[in-house]
Amino acid sequence: MSPNEPEDRPTPYADDPRIRHIDARSLRGLAHPLRMRLLNALREFGPATASGLADRLGESSGATSYHLRQLAAFGFVEDDPERGKGRERWWKARHSGTAFGDDMTGFMQHADPEVRGAIGVVLHELATTHAQELNTWLGTMREWPEEWLRSWDVSDFKVRLTPELSLELAEKIHDLVNSYRGRVPDDTEGSAVVRTHLHIFPRPTD
Structure with missing residues (x-):
């Protein structure tokens, strides 16, 4: 999905029209596994019809x-006028990414259980x-040229940090x-x- 900004981090995407900033209303519209898959497919592979996306995703x-x-009603996708001239309706993503900004913690602690459920x-x-x-890559990596087989990575690290240093680490990785x-x-x-995935989270020590 996109850039996800940690709490209290000054977001560099605030004025970027290519990034959709999520509020409680749009969060409800996004919170469905198929909708997220559809949006990701349109962002990665470009405009498509409902039937084309159904074939790609194995859905009806x-x-x-x-x-x-539904995604269109919440402003995530729209008609593609350059392609939608026949009988089939073509769709395209309205933004290249999604950001939650400082609202992430607010969503998880929201008084409305529907909002808490949606962020979950x-x-x-x-x-x-x-x-x-990652599993798709591992299953198909032998099909790629040798140069790519020497330049991928899957690693995990354990380091003791404070919340402030954890935020600093996330910021530096985003910037990099x-x-x-x-x-x-x-x-x-x-x-x-x-594709570069970033997961930073604390672990219990006992």
Whole structure:
């Protein structure tokens, strides 16, 4: 999904029109596993029809059509006028990413149980997607050129931190990843879209 800003972090995406900032209303509209998968597919692979997305995701076209209309109602997707000239309706994502900003903790502690449930759905679906993407890579990595087999990574680290230092670490990793954006043109031979997952969370010590 996109950039997710830790609590109290000054978000660098505040004025970026490519990033959708989530409030309680739009959170409810997003909080469905198929809607999140549809939005991710449109962002990654570009405009598509409901039937095309159904084929890609292994769903019925009725289900994809319904949830695309719901995403449109909440401002996540819209018609693609350049393609939607035939009988089929084409859809495109309105933004390239999603940010929760300082509202993340507020959602988890919200007085409305529907909001708390919605953020739980979103976060668990994100975690599921990350696991699926990694497992897909592990299952297909032999199909990639040798150069890519030497340049991927899966690591985990354990380090004792305070909450302040944990936030600092997340900020620095975000900044590092963002420093690589735009360095490789889309048509560069041998290049690929690289997915980088970031998980930072405390563990009990006993």
